[in-house]
Structures are given as structure tokens and as C-alpha cells.
Amino acid sequence: MPDLFPHCRECKTRYHGKLAGVNDETLELLDMSKTCNLYKKGQRLIQEGTRPLGVYCIKSGKVKVFKLGQQGKEHITAILKDGDLVGYRAMLSDSLYHVSVEALEEVVACHIPREQFLKSFQNDKVLNKRLITDLSKEVISLTNVVTDIAQKPVRERTAATLVLLNSVYARNNPQGEEEMAEINLTREALANMVGTATETLIRVIHDFKEEELIKTNGRKIIIKDLKALQRIGGIY
Amino acid sequence: MPDLFPHCRECKTRYHGKLAGVNDETLELLDMSKTCNLYKKGQRLIQEGTRPLGVYCIKSGKVKVFKLGQQGKEHITAILKDGDLVGYRAMLSDSLYHVSVEALEEVVACHIPREQFLKSFQNDKVLNKRLITDLSKEVISLTNVVTDIAQKPVRERTAATLVLLNSVYARNNPQGEEEMAEINLTREALANMVGTATETLIRVIHDFKEEELIKTNGRKIIIKDLKALQRIGGIY
DNA sequence: CGCGAGATTGATTAACATCAATAGGAGTGG
């Protein structure tokens, strides 16, 4: 049985995640200062409105990143998985967390304390460049999301969301990865990503199923025609 | 008559803009490499889809930052003014411009070429920290925008947009700045910021006028009750 | 084998977009 909390050197996420390629010294320092934890489904890693004490590196499992809007309705801004880093925006801008992060299933994540992370961010060129690039890209992508949500109808947004989720739920296949992923989220969560009501989301999913663009297995959604969904979602 | 294209040292934006506080050497280098230009209303500084050759520093006038969505409908993501920097996200992430930037009136802006800007970004601690902080904050703020646009009705978004624009159009008063700004945009542009149809925006503006929250002078909008609008817009 | 959360379907309503028509109002050429 593999170690739940291995040394960063042995962590599988080291090769495909946000920390891929950092230098050995950085890895050593991060490892020394980290605290790993097992989170059960529904447990919170980060709570909106609190002060950031560090950064989480997700080792396994999936989390949802969300914000509460009007009447406590969740808006899910991302689903993150192994290798992803979360919480660094708030730290780098010295502000409170503006989102909450919650485990969707059993999750192992390591907490890297603020000071150590900032130090590594200063000293490690690769990490520095990666995060700056990511931040910039995130701004770009969020701008697109804003435009889309403002202008595209639910059907199109749903298609785009499914395409996005397909790559999140795809296995990290070292080889080819043509097999389609099983998107495993509640309808409510999907609706909260698309930005619509649960019932509306269900109707769109229903249509997609009739049009043979997807199939379902229980609540799991498997994409049958990725190209078509990309076309509907306006993804080029 | 003041020089249209002064040395950065003498540029008024030096004290309140994004470049405030950079060290003298940086300023000298930026000045040497910059190219200043006068843009007439409607002229483009940046065109979506092109490759970033540098960064623009706005010396005077206002520009709109926008993206084309479905059927060529504009979505305006920001109104920028003197002291603002634009175009650095694409450069830092090494991607194409994802937005266009167009002069809303007569604008003077200086172009800082890519290499010089990146060099200054590397070498100047203040600039580096400022941009990273700004990027992080921008991600946070865009996340909020996404949630809002997904969940808040037009009336609330309109109120929030007016509050935002009030500070953009406020004079850069060194002293107090209690006088209300004159927001001078076409109704169409306003609608494209809020993310709604022009007619709908006009009706909301009409309501606000009846409720004495704003007054108008031609197309200019002056806020009469900022607190109320903040409340309606859900700004805390 | 019943319980309960999540999924689904149908009916109704509300918000907003679209279409159509009219009215201002700033800039232009005579």
C-alpha cells in the first residue's frame, strides 16, 4: 500500500502538477515545512473570508472551488485535482480567501505554510514563472468566462462546461488518453458551475443524451461526441 | 501648454498610476524605450487576437477594454484611465491578446516594448510586486464578477457597475473627492458592461432616476445616492 | 424493504431579449 503522505520527492504529482520542475532545494524545503492531511468528502480545506495561512497542494482526490452568491447559492468556479495548487492568489495579493474549497471525495492535500511558500516563490525561478504565467492565463480565461456567461445561452455554456470537465476527469494517462472520462458530479453542482438552475441543467443534459452527444451511467456523464460539444460550446 | 509626451519623470501618472514608486533607473529605461502616441476617439490601441509587442501606459483619456462574444456583441470588461497599464497579462503569459482596447475619447498612451518591460519587471522589485499583486487581485475580482453575473439580476448589476464607474470617472483629487463623477458612456456601452440589452439598461437607469438615486445631464449620469446603489449592488 | 437524498418531469411565472417605432441632439455642409 503506497504511503499516503510521501516525501514530495516521491509524490506522483511532482511530474504533472504545478510544482513540476521546481528545483531540488525548493522541493526539500517545501517537504520539510509541509503538513499533509486526509479530508473526507464534504470537509473544507479553505473557508471563504478567512485569512490565508498557506497554500494547499492536492495529492489525490477532487475538490470544488466555490463562492457563495445571493441567497447562499453556490457558484462553482473550478474543480481541481491532484497536482493542483490552491490558495496562492489570496496569499500573493495579501487578501482574505475569496472562495471556499471543499473535498468532493476522499482527498489528500498538503499544506505549505505562508512564509515557506513565499520564500520559494521568490527563490525558485521555475515556480515563480509558472505562477505568474498561470495567474495571467487565469485572468484571460476568467475574462472569457465572464463574456460567455453574459452572452451565451445555457445550452452552450453547458456544452462548454462538459468539455472542460472531461479533461478534469480524464485519467492522467502517461500514454494516449482517448478514453472518455466519467464526469461524476451532482446535477446541482453541475448547475452551479454552468450558472443555472438544477432543473434547467437537467433538461439540457436530457437533450444532449437524446442527441447522442453524451451517455450517462447513473449520475455519471460520459461524453460520446466531444467535437460536437466543443462546437456547441463555441470552443475553438 | 503642457507637453503631450513628457519624460516619464514629469508624467503626472507617475504618482498615482501603476508605475508609481518604481525606481529611478527603471523610469529612465522605460522612458528611453517608450513611444508615445495620440489616439483619436475610436482608434484601437490593442486588437484581440494579435501578438503582444509591448505594454501601454495611459497618460490621459479613457479607453474601453472589451471582447467580442456571440454575434460580434461587445462585452466591456473595464474602463481604464490615466496611470493604468494595459497589455501585460498577455505578455506575461506569452499568449495572444484576448481583448481589444479602444480610445473612448482623445487618448495619449505610451508604448513600452516587450523586452524592456520584461526586463524592468524582472529587475524592479516594486513593479514586480505590484503587478503580481494586481494579477492576483484581478483574479479575485473577476471571480466575483462571474458569480455576480451568474446570479444577480440586471438591476443589481447595473447598480454595482455605476458604483464602479463612479470611481473611474471621479477626478483624481489630491484632496477629498466627495463630488460625484459624471459617467459619460453611451447606453450601449453601459449595457455591454452590465451584460444586458441596451433597452433593458435604459429602463433600469430610468427607474434609478425616478427613485432619485441618480440624475442625468444629457447622456451623462451623476450619482446622487451612492450608498443606496452600493446596497442594491450588494457591495459591502 | 423502507428512507432520504438526489434526479426527473410538468406546469406556471418572471425576467429579460428582441422587434418596432419615435424622438433627441450633436455635427456638417450649404
Add this chain to the structure above:
DNA sequence: CCACTCCTATTGATGTTAATCAATCTCGCG
């Protein structure tokens, strides 16, 4: 200075989309 014209603003009527409300229905699980 005036008439003209185009662009923007405004208002009203109508149509669509999607939210809400109200039942079921289904399935994993104790």
C-alpha cells in the same frame, strides 16, 4: 444660422429563455 442627417436614446409591444414551484421517481444504503 439653418436644414439635414446620422447616431443615440427612449418607449411600447411581443416573444423566449430560463427560474420557480410542485410533484413524483429512483436508487444506494442502512
